[in-house]
Amino acid sequence: MAIPKLVLVCILLLVFRHANSQSLKANFYRRTCPSLETIVNATTATFISSAPSLAPALLRMHFHDCFVRGCDGSVLINSTSNNTAEKAAIPNQSLRGFQVIDAVKSAVERQCPGRVSCADILALVARDAVSLINGPFWPVPLGRRDGRVSNSTEALFQLPPPFFNSTQLIASFAAKNLTVKDLVVLSGSHTIGVAHCSSITSRLYNFTGRGDSDPSMDPNYVAALKRRCSPTDANSIIQMDPGSSQVFDEDYYSIVSKRRGLFQSDGALLTNSVTNAYVQQHSTSSRLSSFLNDFSKSMVKMGKIEVLTGSAGEIRRVCSVIN
Incomplete structure (x- = not known):
């Protein structure tokens, strides 16, 4: 029986993406930039030591990069007169830590000019930033190339927003070849960091458009949040x-x-059987080592999403500008 053309295209695309992710390897820069990870860690440490709050910000930046066009450094690109880049999309306007990526890239370029991609640097910085605040450490296979396309509309529609339900979240992660377990494990990154009041205003004050709060939240927690966030407060964290x-x-x-x-x-x-089971399991007993191990595995998977390798893309000289 003949395979429909659309199905065949989808199969070939999945095979291509899998092949790309498999071409990443731990010793990719062994000959071209052997001191890479030392440089990245030392430079990242200078920022995290004085501003540890950058760790969750850099982890979030890595996530936002990988979910739009894969882990290709496209979130780092600045807008131009002819293009509105991912950075300008509403979900990315609160991203922080670009100065860390720029500093690391400059340090790497001094030792290994034109050899290391911004996508690889972002993946390494995110890992090292988390590790430097005593979080988990995971292996980062390398060999990513930088993308040449960055579009704000793509970011707006591909990044899962904080108001998604479980069905929408599962579909969003599945589209990136991540499982339901990956979803609940990577959500655990919310164990560090802060958010702006503006991100939960509607949940507190106008959940269904009738001036109500989300009934699924603990009412005592709602009251506490309202004391911190007024209906018009967009800046408090x-x-x-x-x-x-x-x-x-x-x-x-x-x-x-x-x-x-x-x-x-x-x-x-709490509304999906798999994610709820994981939540309950890790909330009722001390299973930190299990969570950290799961998190590390899911981060490795996330870091392989739709990567560019070989002759695809480019090695950007400056992370914010396409060559």
């Missing part, structure tokens, strides 16, 4: 994991199990 937002631990799951997840997407983890 709140911890995603109250009392533990600077420690990479499994406490996030305890918060979610108590219906105190900050975003709708956090609360949505």
Whole structure:
């Protein structure tokens, strides 16, 4: 029986993406830039030591890069008079830490000019930033190339927003070849970092358009958040994991199990059997080593999403500008 053309194209695309991800390897720069990881770690450490809050910001930047056109450094590109880049999309306007990537790239270029992609640098910086605040350490296979396309509209529609329900989240992750378990594990990154009040205003004050709050949230938590965030407050920040937002631990799951997840997407983890089981398992007993191991595995998978390798893309001289 003949295979329909559309199905065949999809199969070939999946094979191509898998082949690309498999071409990444740990020792990719062994000959061309043997000191790469030392340079990246040392430069990243100079920033994290004085501003540890950059760690979750850089982790988030890596996630936002990989979910749009794959892990190709496209989130780093500046807009031009002819193009509105991913950076300008609403979900990316609160990204921080670009100065860290620029500093690391400059340090790497001094030792290994024109050899290391910005996409690889971002993946390494995100890992090292988290590790430097005593979070998990995971292997980062290398060999990514930088993309030449960065479009704000793509970012707006491909990044899963904080108001997605479980069905939407699962579909969004599946589109990137990530499983339901990857979804709940990577959501655990919300154990560190902060968010702006503007990201939860509607959940607190106008959930269904009738001036109400999200009924799935603990009402005591709603009251506490309202004391921090007024309906018009767009600038104040709140911890995603109250009392533990600077420690990479499994406490996030305890918060979610108590219906105190900050975003709708956090609360949505309780509505799916697989994600809920993981939340309950990690909220009722000390399973930190299990979570950290799971997180490391999921980060390796995420870092391989739709990568460009070989002769595809380019090696950018400056991360914010296409060659």
